[in-house]
Amino acid sequence: MSATFTMYSTPWCGYCHRLRGQLDREGITYDVVDIEQQPDAAQLVEKVNNGNQTVPTLVYSDGSAQTNPSLAQVKEKLAALAG
Numbered sequence: 001m002s003a004t005f006t007m008y009s010t011p012w013c014g015y016c017h018r019l020r021g022q023l024d025r026e027g028i029t030y031d032v033v034d035i036e037q038q039p040d041a042a043q044l045v046e047k048v049n050n051g052n053q054t055v056p057t058l059v060y061s062d063g064s065a066q067t068n069p070s071l072a073q074v075k076e077k078l079a080a081l082a083g
Contacts, residue, residue: 004081005074006031008045008057015068016056022071028078030058 007023007030009016023030035042035053045057048065058074059065062081066073 003029003031004078005058005060006033008033008035008041008059009055010034010036013055019056019069019071019074023074026071026075028074 007016007020009020009032011034020032033041035045035055042053044059045053045055048057048059049067054067056069057065057067058069060077060081064077066077069077
């Protein structure tokens with residue numbers, strides 16, 4: 001299964017590490033972008049979060065985004081995308 005969302009994160013973000021661990025255990029694939037290494041990504045995160053660099057921010061294949069979602073919220077969104 002190909003990644004259907006991108007997680008924007010930082011290496012030091014505890015919430016990011018927790019969500020990544022949960023996603024990995026569930027076998028959910030995703031791409032990761034470190035916003036500290038990619039200024040364009042940081043700007044995207046700011047745009048989605050009212051000017052804040054809040055991570056984790058997930059952007060889905062349909063262009064929608066979630067900020068610091070629970071595993072249940074991610075699974076619900078992925079199910080909706082799958083139809």
